[in-house]
Amino acid sequence: MPIFRCWVEDSPLAPIVHVQGDVDLLTAPEFRACMRSTASSTTHNGYVVVDLSELEYIDGGGLRVLEEGAALCEQGSRELVLVAPPPHIERILELVQLTDHLPVLNSVEALSGRAQLNGDQADRSGFDTS
Amino acid sequence: MSEHGSWIFTIQLETDPHVIRAVRKVIAATARIGGARDVDARCIELSVGEALANARFHAYQNGVGPIEATVKLDGGMFSVLIQNDGKPVTSGARVPDVLGTTESLNWGLHLIGRMMDQVEITRSTLGDHGTAIRMSKRLAA
Numbered sequence: 001m002p003i004f005r006c007w008v009e010d011s012p013l014a015p016i017v018h019v020q021g022d023v024d025l026l027t028a029p030e031f032r033a034c035m036r037s038t039a040s041s042t043t044h045n046g047y048v049v050v051d052l053s054e055l056e057y058i059d060g061g062g063l064r065v066l067e068e069g070a071a072l073c074e075q076g077s078r079e080l081v082l083v084a085p086p087p088h089i090e091r092i093l094e095l096v097q098l099t100d101h102l103p104v105l106n107s108v109e110a111l112s113g114r115a116q117l118n119g120d121q122a123d124r125s126g127f128d129t130s
Numbered sequence: 131m132s133e134h135g136s137w138i139f140t141i142q143l144e145t146d147p148h149v150i151r152a153v154r155k156v157i158a159a160t161a162r163i164g165g166a167r168d169v170d171a172r173c174i175e176l177s178v179g180e181a182l183a184n185a186r187f188h189a190y191q192n193g194v195g196p197i198e199a200t201v202k203l204d205g206g207m208f209s210v211l212i213q214n215d216g217k218p219v220t221s222g223a224r225v226p227d228v229l230g231t232t233e234s235l236n237w238g239l240h241l242i243g244r245m246m247d248q249v250e251i252t253r254s255t256l257g258d259h260g261t262a263i264r265m266s267k268r269l270a271a
């Protein structure tokens with residue numbers, strides 16, 4: 001596995017930021033640039049997904065990139081969703097309480113269920129207020 | 131002496147990001163050699179990385195400066211002492227037990243406190259100004 005790789009997949013449901021390897025002092029700037037461009041893009045509505053399944057290491061700087069990305073998404077009325085963090089990464093996310101306000105899903109596929117659920121809730125909300 | 135053995139060595143380095151990456155990986159590998167489980171070695175790696183990043187950002191104002199890292203295995207206790215000779219900590223440094231919602235700048239120390247079993251922040255013996263952080267983790271038998 002390379003020490004770091006970050007790229008964006010333009011899937012039909014949401015843009016997916018894949019991050020692989022180590023996010024540290026050397027690679028956080030590239031991760032930040034990738035997250036900022038994706039989270040501030042107006043091409044997609046709904047979600048921005050970060051696939052953490054191949055993340056080996058993330059330090060405080062990398063965690064702040066996720067926090068900033070979530071804030072950018074929120075400004076655009078979108079939601080940042082974290083997917084498939086390995087157990088040692090999920091523990092770090094929990095320790096800094098990112099999992100308290102960012103959803104963590106087991107797989108990208110699980111997002112379609114979440115989108116369906118939220119869509120249903122939005123429909124019900126629209127029905128209730130009409 | 132336990133099955134882990136007892137030894138000590140010291141590394142002198144600078145707070146260059148490439149060096150910080152190499153040293154955190156070397157110390158994690160050393161912990162594994164000393165008997166650390168993967169989960170413990172990852173905790174040690176993150177703690178060392180955060181301590182070195184803190185030294186770079188705070189003691190050397192995002193620049194390069196000298197560090198001395200002393201790695202010790204004493205029975206089942208693995209400890210790392212990281213000392214800098216940079217700008218002193220302005221107030222009594224402590225490891226935060228809990229985080230507020232907007233305290234991401236404290237994440238490094240908070241993570242170290244949660245990842246390691248003992249953390250002590252003191253004055254460095256490298257010079258007149260710097261800070262030392264000693265982080266210890268008991269390795270599973």
